[in-house]
Amino acid sequence: MSGAVWWAELAAALCWLLAAGAAVQAWRRPGWDPVVRVLGAAGLAIAGSLLAWLWIHLDRPPLRTLGETRLWYAILSVAAGGLLAWRLRTTALRVPMLLLGVLFLALNLALPQTLDRTLMPALRSPWFVPHVVVYLLSYAVLGLSAGVAAWHLLRRRDDGGLAFRLVHAGLPLLTIGLCLGAIWAKEAWGHYWAWDPKETWALLTWIVYVCLIHAERDLRDRPRLALAVITGAFTVVLMCWFLVNYLPSTAVSVHTYTRQ
């Protein structure tokens, strides 16, 4: 079964890779716009169908393993990116959002994981899906902010406006995920905040983005620094999501569900 998952992820990744190429063409030739939309939607349909199939086949929300969260992340990057691009009336999000989706699907292709239908008792909670999905959505939007900032840095465009708008969308989602996690922890373990390593990284991530927003007015006067800071801030998200599993503190963490 994991073989079928691999091929579906490859198909979605190829759609988005081609859509990203078409988006680059569309900068000069607007006639390519429909191609971007069709390929982007096709990739989204394949990846979304895969997610729905996994949910049914595994008989649990597919949010437990790192591979499953990466699939969500890829889908949410493209879906949220498309929604924000429409809301902000910009085409500048297209390439970063599609490449982010391709990157995370490529990680799944390189590190295929076996399907596991078990779910530990602590994750059997109505808070599980909203907490993790909101978190992944915030990571997707903050990833887009970093992608846009890096893209502008590379192209030597001193405009941090769009990247900051995305941070203003991602931080509230991060805060909601944090609050939902605290309420769930109280229900499951009796404490809403225990300074567990994962929780502390979540706090550090939140602090970094809160500081970024509070420094926005000063940073707007120094756009290249702003772009560099927004790009670099995403490394803290990656620490909280993946890299915390490789730190000495993980030995005392109760957030160890994603290890296989």
Add this chain to the structure above:
Amino acid sequence: MDGRGGTPAPAVLAAVLAGAWGAQILRPDVALLLPGPPWNWIAAIAPVLPALGLGASRPEHALSRSLGSGRFAIASLIAMAVVSWPLAVFPVGAQAPAWLHRIGLGDPLTSLPFAVALIAVVVNLACSLGRRLRSGPDRLRYAVLHGGLLLAIIGGAAGHGGLVRARFVMEEGANPGDAAMAEDGTRIRLPVPLRLDDFVLERFPPMLLLGRADGTVLRGETLLGPGASDRIGGLAVRVLRWLPSAAVPASEPVPFLDPAANPAAEVEVVDAAGTVLGRGWLHPAGPVGGALFLSLPDGGTLHLEAPRPRRFLAKVHAGGAAHEITVNNPLRIDGFAIYILSYDEDAGPASRTAVFEAVEDRALPAVYAGLALLLIGVLWHLWRPVTAGGRP
């Protein structure tokens, strides 16, 4: 966050933090703990009221502008990040590396620098809230967002001081008990006597494990049962016979109806060319039988993984009524919440004991009210963000 400070509050914070850190290094045994009720509330609110009053009564005063400024917010949050990072990277307390103790952060939460950083965050929030309550745009949104955060922090700090946490173990059928042992070793009396009537552990069916000659292990994808089949490492595995509950007296399992018993499966292994590589019984090691596994011609071995827990629950009697406690469903009774933490994992489904924790947190309504306001505030911000360009 508006306002650029007139007086250098961030520099003063840096100096105070450095002083507190130095004191902690010189006196590593100093540990700050919040007192019990009602002093926990007084200690938690003490830094808030003067800052809130200053911000509200003298919003344009240099000290007020500085303490309530965006720059002081950044400085206080960075201070909080700096003192709490060891919790993110290392085990702390008794398990902390020695060098972490030497720099005063072996137990960051009770350290002087942590107290300084927390007070700075609270003072900044209170002062900026006081200022914005008097004047400025977006007053309601600002008050909901920042007031919610402030209330959650105050409630959390006060709750930490007044928190009662006590663990206890109950055995099925034992006389009802109402005593538990708190973290500090004191005995806590529960609001009602509790009795464990039954402990139930539900498990998933087991899965296959393939140990390869190079030491790597592959996990199957199918929850096994009668007639099930799976593919693992290029091999097809089919279940020929299935015993849902088995003991292993010799080299072959026999039916054994005991809650502690594991399932056993007789399987046939076929390679991609259709050649039968082996046939035999698999059984995970357990209280009523050792492991049975199948050796394969390439040096690999095929095993049955021990069934994983799906759900565990305790049927208890409390206050004359029957209740069920599961991991995400504690029993709430007279201000206490009773959580199930664990059970006798060696006995598995045959466990007759369960470990519980009773928690009483009188400050929880304040924390939840703060979180509710914070959530309303961030949703508001999500819907209508105020960026620096749109600020006054």
